[in-house]
Amino acid sequence: MSLEPDLLADRRRLRRRLTLWRALAIFALFGAIALVAGMRGERVLPGGDHVLRLPINGFIAEDRRVIEALDRAATNASVRAVIVAIDSPGGTIAGGEALHGALSRVAARKPVVALMGATAASAGYMAALPAARIYARDSSLTGSIGVLLQSFDVSELMARLGVSAQVIASGPLKDQPSLFRPLSAEGRAALDRVIQDLHAQFVGMVVAGRRMDADRARALADGRVFTGRQALDVGLIDAIGGEREARAWLAAEREVPESLPVRDMQTRSTTERLISQATEGVMKSLLSEWLGVDAPRALWQPSR
Structure with missing residues (x-):
């Protein structure tokens, strides 16, 4: 009789092990399917005339695959137009510049239209500038034309803890800037010259993209954000609307039929996109904003 409880316990342990291995096998199977599907989706180029949609979401950093895909689209006769769908608070200056340059090369060959979602600020607005026409929602937040450089000074806290930093610099x-000592007047002046030069580059993009007077552009480039309606009033966008209005404009002004299908540009596999969505916010936003010395950014960041 004593063997029966032991047999039941063994069976339960065996069942738990089998359940675990089955779950792992199912997980591995779905992972393999997602990986293969993602690889196929990345390698196979869609045929037939179509409108290419480029989604720009979250933090903007330089992405070689996006730039290369845009350069291919610029010379692909099947791509009749490009819609840039932006929902981003901005990113690095270099990332925005690279995206702006690639979209400018596309715009030199075929129509580009920008659509602003909830937010298209700073480098997000920079990405819209090569477009022949920019649409936004009434409530979209855009503008924030400026450059941001942040650092922390923890020297007083370290002194209270009895910790000192030894730095040897050339x-x-x-x-x-340094975490370990206050910013000197000479250092502040040098960094300010860098920020002002980057800001002037951004303003130059606004002047060229919006065909705007330089003084007018500088007056709007004080870092403030605008709603879509406000941006329309000051000339930062062309119209209120979304993809429907963009397709109608492309048909009327650029002879791109509304009947053409719209296909999203994918440069990453399904697995990469899933991993990126899970980690991008933490790695690129939280860590970059709160730890260490950050690079100059064109990022809308409301004051805390």
């Missing part, structure tokens, strides 16, 4: 500006 010059007085090499470690500016």
Whole structure:
């Protein structure tokens, strides 16, 4: 009789092990299917005339695959137009510049239209500038034309804890800004010159993209955000609307039929996109904003 409880316990342990291995096998199977589907979707180029949609979401950083895909689209006769769908608070200056350059090369060959979602600010607005026409929702947040450089000074906290940092630098500006000592007047002046030069580059893109007077562009480039309606009033966008209005404009002004299918540009596999969505916000936003010395960014960041 004593063997029966032991047999039941063994069976339960065996069943739990089988359940675990079955779950792992199912997970591995779905992972393999997603990986193969993603690889196929990345390698097979859609045929037939179509409108290409480029989604720009979240933090903008330089992505070689996106730039290369846009350069291929610029010379692909099947791509009749490109719709840039933006929902981003911005990103790095270099990332915005690279995207702006690639979209400018596309715009030199075929129509490009930008659509603003909830947010298209800073580098997100920079990405819209090569478009022949920019649409936004009434409530879209855009603008924020400016450059941001942030650092922290924890020297007082370290002194209270009895911790000191030993820094050996080749010059007085090499470690500016630094977490370990206050920003010097000389360092602040040098960094300010960098920020002003980057800001001037951004303003130049606005002047060229919006065909706007330089003084007018500088007056709007004080870092403030605009709603879609406000942006329309000051000339930062062309119209209120979404993809339906963009397709109608392309048909009327660029002879791109509304009947053509719209296909999203995919540069990453399904697995990569799933992993990216899970980690992008933490790695690129939280860590970059709160830890260490950050690079200059064109990022809308409301004051805390």
